[in-house]
Amino acid sequence: MRLLTWISLILIVIVILSPIAWLFVLSIKPEAAIMSSPFGPFEPTFENYVAIFERFRLDVATQTSLLIVFIVLAITVPISTLAAYSLSRFPFRGAQWILIFLVFCRMMVPSILILPLFQVISILGLRDTIWGVVLGHLSWTLPFAILILHGFCEEMPRDVEEAAQLDGLGVWGIFWKIVFPLMAPGVGVASLFTFGTSWGEFLFAVAFSTVDVRTGPVQISLMTTQYKVWWGALAASGIYWSIPMMVMAILFNRYMTRGLRLGF
Amino acid sequence: MKKIGRLLLVPAIVLLLFLFVYPLFFNFYLSFFWLNLYAGYEPRFIGFYNYVSVLTDPIFYNAFFNTLVFTVVSVMLEFIVGLAVALQLSKLKASWMGVVSALCMTPMFLSEVIEGIIGRFLFSPRIGLINAITESLFATTLPWLTDKTFAMWAVILVDLWKMFPFLVIIFLAAIISIPKDLMDAMSLDGASQIQQLRYLIIPCMLPVFAISILVRSIDAFTKVFGVVYVMTAGGPGIGTDVIPLRIFNIALRAFQWGIATTWGVFAFLFSVLLMVIYLYVMRWKR
Numbered sequence: 001m002r003l004l005t006w007i008s009l010i011l012i013v014i015v016i017l018s019p020i021a022w023l024f025v026l027s028i029k030p031e032a033a034i035m036s037s038p039f040g041p042f043e044p045t046f047e048n049y050v051a052i053f054e055r056f057r058l059d060v061a062t063q064t065s066l067l068i069v070f071i072v073l074a075i076t077v078p079i080s081t082l083a084a085y086s087l088s089r090f091p092f093r094g095a096q097w098i099l100i101f102l103v104f105c106r107m108m109v110p111s112i113l114i115l116p117l118f119q120v121i122s123i124l125g126l127r128d129t130i131w132g133v134v135l136g137h138l139s140w141t142l143p144f145a146i147l148i149l150h151g152f153c154e155e156m157p158r159d160v161e162e163a164a165q166l167d168g169l170g171v172w173g174i175f176w177k178i179v180f181p182l183m184a185p186g187v188g189v190a191s192l193f194t195f196g197t198s199w200g201e202f203l204f205a206v207a208f209s210t211v212d213v214r215t216g217p218v219q220i221s222l223m224t225t226q227y228k229v230w231w232g233a234l235a236a237s238g239i240y241w242s243i244p245m246m247v248m249a250i251l252f253n254r255y256m257t258r259g260l261r262l263g264f
Numbered sequence: 265m266k267k268i269g270r271l272l273l274v275p276a277i278v279l280l281l282f283l284f285v286y287p288l289f290f291n292f293y294l295s296f297f298w299l300n301l302y303a304g305y306e307p308r309f310i311g312f313y314n315y316v317s318v319l320t321d322p323i324f325y326n327a328f329f330n331t332l333v334f335t336v337v338s339v340m341l342e343f344i345v346g347l348a349v350a351l352q353l354s355k356l357k358a359s360w361m362g363v364v365s366a367l368c369m370t371p372m373f374l375s376e377v378i379e380g381i382i383g384r385f386l387f388s389p390r391i392g393l394i395n396a397i398t399e400s401l402f403a404t405t406l407p408w409l410t411d412k413t414f415a416m417w418a419v420i421l422v423d424l425w426k427m428f429p430f431l432v433i434i435f436l437a438a439i440i441s442i443p444k445d446l447m448d449a450m451s452l453d454g455a456s457q458i459q460q461l462r463y464l465i466i467p468c469m470l471p472v473f474a475i476s477i478l479v480r481s482i483d484a485f486t487k488v489f490g491v492v493y494v495m496t497a498g499g500p501g502i503g504t505d506v507i508p509l510r511i512f513n514i515a516l517r518a519f520q521w522g523i524a525t526t527w528g529v530f531a532f533l534f535s536v537l538l539m540v541i542y543l544y545v546m547r548w549k550r
Binding site: 008009013015016019022023026035080083085090092100102103108113114115119138142143146171199203206207216220231234241245246248250253257260261 | 266268270275349353366372375376377378490509521524525543
């Protein structure tokens with residue numbers, strides 16, 4: 001019985017990891033070898049990795065993506081931390097409805113937000129800037145981060161805060177000295193999810209993309225056109241773009257798991 | 265004290281109203297206008313005409329049906345595979361459980377675009393791994409990506425590969441939280457593994473099942489975009505066309521904003537329906 005469990009789990013792990021391994025094998029194959037026989041021998045090469053930076057300018061896209069991720073993090077994390085703290089510790093009549101509204105936001109069809117946001121950034125004169133993508137990404141990250149952090153706050157003990165309040169500490173004092181240190185792991189989880197969402201997001205990134213504003217996923221999607229597909233470059237950029245996420249998923253596995261459970 | 269505390273919520277609410285409520289009004293409003301951006305920004309009021317033309321458009325029903333098929337089939341498969349893997353994982357020691365579930369989770373955090381690329385490397389007619397394997401083993405290849413039904417299956421299988429770990433995580437947490445002594449007591453009384461599953465594990469997990477299936481369905485229905493965009497671009501023909509992709513194309517390729525917002529209204533109404541069911545189930549859980 002134990003043996004059967006192990007065999008089935010090993011099979012599952014192989015099925016899960018083999019597409020990624022296959023992508024890696026292709027990424028070190030010369031373009032011509034990819035097109036000929038799938039299992040034939042070949043000389044490993046890094047030419048695809050050189051090409052994605054020199055020819056397909058994934059270095060520029062990386063900078064754009066990092067800038068967007070940074071802005072999205074800088075807006076999402078403080079706002080959602082304060083909001084979750086407030087919702088959990090200072091509830092008012094109707095606070096339930098705020099939570100329902102958050103779930104509603106999380107379940108929205110994102111593609112219907114494109115045109116309104118497009119109009120807003122046009123009016124503000126921000127077309128051809130990163131702000132369209134940033135606003136789009138906030139619509140993913142904000143509800144999710146607040147829900148995760150609210151879940152964290154609800155699991156935190158309250159008696160220390162009450163004692164501190166009796167000792168005469170104000171809202172900010174309690175928040176910085178007591179609540180924030182306790183919330184820190186939650187803030188970490190919310191940041192990880194925000195980072196991951198913004199790093200890989202495609203819908204808003206492509207909707208608001210211009211020649212100067214192309215995130216990594218958009219730049220990668222341009223390597224496949226109706227007329228030609230650059231297979232080697234696709235494979236190499238697939239590996240390159242996934243490395244941060246895979247490292248995070250393995251390093252912070254426990255935190256990510258907890259975040260997933262709280263945020264759904 | 266309380267006042268300041270409550271004020272901390274304001275920035276989030278303002279931003280969310282701007283990001284979600286304003287766009288909804290925008291969609292409802294513009295859906296009553298004729299507006300094609302090629303002709304300049306000059307909306308013309310036409311009443312319910314957009315609604316009539318969307319509801320009489322076979323492309324709408326096709327996209328709706330495809331999205332529904334994608335959602336139902338992939339969530340069903342995710343559920344079955346997710347539960348099976350979670351049950352196997354729960355038999356391991358805690359340390360091994362962590363390692364294996366970490367390995368399982370890697371696809372979940374990949375970008376949709378990378379998911380689509382992997383899909384193409386698996387299913388493309390000439391260079392796809394799956395066809396290469398079936399050709400060398402059984403001397404047959406299947407028309408993945410070139411036949412409507414097979415293309416839909418290819419998209420579903422790739423999404424299954426990416427998203428079932430989510431259900432593994434949720435189910436595993438639920439199985440672990442079932443008290444161990446209940447399990448032990450049952451096996452002492454001579455219950456088989458199947459009986460344990462039937463009379464203890466599944467009844468304990470019913471609420472988790474309901475909620476996770478709903479959440480996954482809503483996510484699959486409302487957010488399927490990148491994988492289809494990269495793998496099939498909705499093709500062959502309109503065989504794998506889905507609602508988010510079609511809204512994107514009407515809005516940003518054809519620039520028919522009136523029609524696009526009308527599609528948006530229908531998509532929104534359907535997601536509200538799913539959400540009402542979700543809230544109802546959440547209440548039932550409590």
